[in-house]
Amino acid sequence: MKVYSCESHIDHALDMFVAETKEFPIMDKLPDGEKLSTKCSYCEEHATYIVSSK
């Protein structure tokens, strides 16, 4: 599972990730090249972070 998040939804994204996967979330900044083509999972902003496990 991967969750994309903007600056304002990163706390929410981490909470949701843990609730759904029961795994420890790893947060990374999206590479600049992917920012403009990737939307936050919770709003219409461009994503800044990607949350995944391992």
Ligand SMILES: [Zn+2]
């Ligand atoms: Zn957002």
